[in-house]
Amino acid sequence: MTYRPLAAAPEADVAVPAPVAEYSARVGVAPGGITPVWRNQLGGLTFRLSLPSGDVEYAKWSPAAAGVDLGSEAERLTWAAGFTSVPRPVRTARHDDGSQLLVTAAVPGDPAVAPRWVAQPERAAGAIGTGLRALHDALPVDDCPFDWSLAARLADAEDPERGRALAAEAPGIDRLVVCHGDACAPNTLINEDGRWSAHVDLGSLGVADFWADLAIAAWSTVWNYGPGFEQYVYDGYGVEPDEERIAFYRDVWDAT
Template sequence: MPFRPLAAAPEADVEVPAPVAEYAAGHGVGPDRVLPVWRNELGGLTFRLGLPSGGAEFAKWSPAAAGLDLRAEAERLAWAADFTPVPRPLHTARHDDGSHLLVTAGVPGESAVSPRWIAQPEQAARAIGTGLRALHDALPVDGCPFDWSLGSRLARAGDAALGRALAAEAPRIDRLVVCQGDACAPNTLIGEDGAWSAHVDLGALGVADFWADLAIAAWSTVWNYGAGFEHLVYDAYGVAPDAERIAFYRAVWDAT
């Protein structure tokens, strides 16, 4: 299996980017209540902002070098929030240095790769599968303005020849849903009761075959928990594994 750099909680002191510090200060959040909680493989950072009221917001900052426009995620969150538990966007901005900031309201639960759930991988894997099925059932395909189709993804593939080869091998669509777009384990939140509670990081959300999400959700349990838990994701989702589609959409994931 190819090595994949995983996003993770920061392990060392993190400098708070100026846009995050400015937003926090403007909303009465002192520096001691701006806590880094996540770093992705592109250098992006997420901070928990402890509000004076006792609640929390989350500030997601992406550096210019990452090439991400977090306004696209804000649009998806705003649309999806009417149907399923996801963070509601509160503020987006593109700053002079080219970085982007997205601030969202807090949602209940903690990541499926928090220390608690890393220690309970069977429960976490089931929550991932159940949560993904709930997301797919809740979001309406009709009227969804966002696309995550195979054609759109392969058009952005870095290797054009590989993209054409994959397009030629594509299995027929099984079931169209609104996919999460990055259904890896960290993006399912789990509540105190061990059930899924929300989904985060919906920047690629769009209509596609449900296997495009499910194949990656199950695969990510190997990256985060080790071997032996993929079947629990499929069982909880309520479908038998389809080896051909799983292999295909994992190849697409690696290519795009």
């Protein structure tokens, strides 16, 4: 398994990137109303913005070197928001230095890796599974303009030879859904009552076999809570684990 550094809340003060500061000033957010809440493994940062109206927005900033297309994520969020609870885009921008900004309205809940839920891993893992099933059931495959198919992913494999080998080993499709594309634990939000409330970070959303999402959602509980909680995800989703497809889609995740 390839080690993937986990995204996390910043552990120290972080500098507010100029695009975030400029947007915040434009909408009247005081410097004390800009709170860093997340840093991903690509150097991207997310800030909570407390608006004068009392509303909250989130500003997601990505450096040029990350190679992330936040405009594409905004398109997916706009489409998905018509069917399920995801953040609605407020503003997108690409800056002269190649960095990008995506501002979204707040959605309810805390990430499934918030300290409260890390301390209750069985409950959190079950909510991840239930939330993922609700997402898959809500998003209409026939109307989805986005692709996350195995062929599309393996075409961009880091090792083309491994990509071709995985394509030759692929199991048949079990059930096509609109997948989240990064169904790791931090991207499910959970309400005070312990139920899922929303999904975030849908930059790879697209049509694929549901095991492509579910295998990773369960795997991420090992990274975030430790071993022993994967079955709670499958139970929450309402399906028995298919070990062949789980292993295959985890290999694909490692390769892409």
